[in-house]
Amino acid sequence: MKKILILLIVINLSICAFGEEIVKVRLSDGESITGQLKLPQGNKVPLLVVFVHGTGPNTYINKRKIGNTEFNYFDLFADEFNKRGIGFFSYNRRGVEIGDTPPYYDKIDSVKYSKYLPITEAEDIEAIISTLRNDKRFVNTKIALLGCSEGTIIASIVADRKVEKIDALLLFGYANDNLFDIIKxxxxxxxxxxxxxxxxxxxxxxxxxxxxxxxxxxxxxxxxxxxxxxxxxxxxxxxxxxxxxxxxxxxxxxxxxxxxxxxxDSDSDAWIWKNYFRVSSRWLKEHFKLEANKTRLLRIDIPTYIFHGIEDGNAPVEGVYDIQSRFRQANKSNLKCFFFEGHNHDLNYLDWPFNKKIPEGLNSIFKTSELLM
The missing domain is CATH 1.10.238 (Recoverin; domain 1)
Known part of the structure; x- marks a missing residue:
């Protein structure tokens, strides 16, 4: 009787979690990362969206504190995709775990995190896709990559490498140029x-x-x-x-x-971490060597959607105009771009935690995802 009672409690907890699962992903070098899979109610998942992080340490919840406001960045994405019958996956970047110290709430293993480089990140995304594809529940499920900022580069690399099959790219805060040119x-x-x-x-x-x-x-x-x-x-x-x-x-x-x-150039990682961004000199140098999206995307034939704020001060909107023109000149029809007045690099995400309002740009991503099912 006691075993039956425990079983009932476990089942009830699972129901309350609304399909929330913690997933361990083994990487190509033997390391592992932790991800969170949030599934909609129902027996079928026609589409899974895998979020590809922007620059720096990130976790599968990305808890943040700004002023007196605390929020989990990915709650909005999981909720909005799930209510549309779409699964959502986010992950701890290699070397990063969830911490308890604001404002970033992350805990970093510097040795493991040092392996976070653009191609390594692409390989890690491929490992995530492989793990999901090996789940029998998702044999017939489409997988789309949702890339943000640096993630628009990494997602495009994954699509171009074709090591793992993906069905669509959703890109916001789009980086058209090489990172050196963007920083310049x-x-x-x-x-x-x-x-x-x-x-x-x-x-x-x-x-x-x-x-x-x-x-x-x-x-x-x-x-x-x-x-x-x-x-x-x-x-x-x-x-x-x-x-x-x-x-x-x-x-x-x-x-x-x-x-x-x-x-x-002098590999002054401590200075870069403190004064620029929480990345390494090697990460920057490796990015500077990469082909830019403005030529890479032209080799990609899957449906690709770009969502960009006119007021993006991190990656210029002119880059989106440029890639549109390149696709037209190449007679390619698999790219669609959306532009949003008054939207910044993250499509005004902070309207959500502060005003409980889903900004137009992010809402467009959620609505567009329905077309992929």
Whole structure:
């Protein structure tokens, strides 16, 4: 009787979890990572979406704390896909486990994490797909990769290698160029103007006049005080032409870009981790060697969807216009692109934890996924 009672409790817990499973994935080098599989109710799963992380340490929940707000990044994706009858898989990047320290809630094994490189990450995604395909429940299930930022590069590499079969690519925060060129663009001042124009550029000419900068409008006041530390217009006008544009911010940023390259070249990993991003110099160097998506994607024939914010200050929207043009010139019809005014690199994800509103860009991903079933 006691065994029966325990069994009933286990069954009830499983039901309450709504198809949530922890999956161990063995990697090609003998290491293993942990993933989370969330399945919709029902007997069939016509489509599984595998999330491919952006840059840095990531876990299968990506718990975050911003101010007093805590949230699990992937809850929104799992819920929205599951309610459409679609399974969702996320994973701990190699060398990363869930931790208990805000704001990132991750725990990093530096030795294992050092193996996180672009091609290694692609191989790890292939191991995930292989694990899922070997599950008898998913014999007839389609698998789509949902790549974010760096994940748009990795997902495309996986599709191009064809080691494991995937059925579609869903890409947001799309990186069209090689990472070196993207970082160079970020330091050119053009990314700065994109990030600042929502506060000041009232006439939308991609420049900021003295009147716009010194406006008493609440949004301009917010930009001056919280973003630019009450800097005077004159101190920002480096070029001294009475407007602020990308040249002013690019001139200011140029020494930082050159110093970053110096730190990468000298393998100054501690400096990079503390002052730039939680990655290694080797990771950056390996990315700098990679073919860019703008040529790789042309070899891929599966349905490919790009979702991009016009206000993306990390990867320029011009890259999406460029890949569209390249597909047209090559007479390829498997690419569809969606553009979203007022959306940033993560398609305004923070509207969800702070305002309980699903932004248009992310909602478009969820709706598009239904077409793949």
């Amino acid at each position: 663009w970020q330091y050119s001042g053009k990314a700065s103007i994109i990030n600042l124009r929502k506060y000041f550029d009232s006439n939308k000419d991609n420049m900021i006049s003295k009147n716009e900068y010194e406006s008493s409008d609440s949004i301009a006041v917010l930009g001056r005080t919280r973003v630019l530390g009450n800097a005077s217009f004159e101190s920002l006008d480096i070029v001294k032409d009475s407007v602020l544009d990308y040249r002013d911010f690019g001139t200011r940023a140029a020494p930082y870009f050159e110093y970053l390259l110096k730190m990468i």
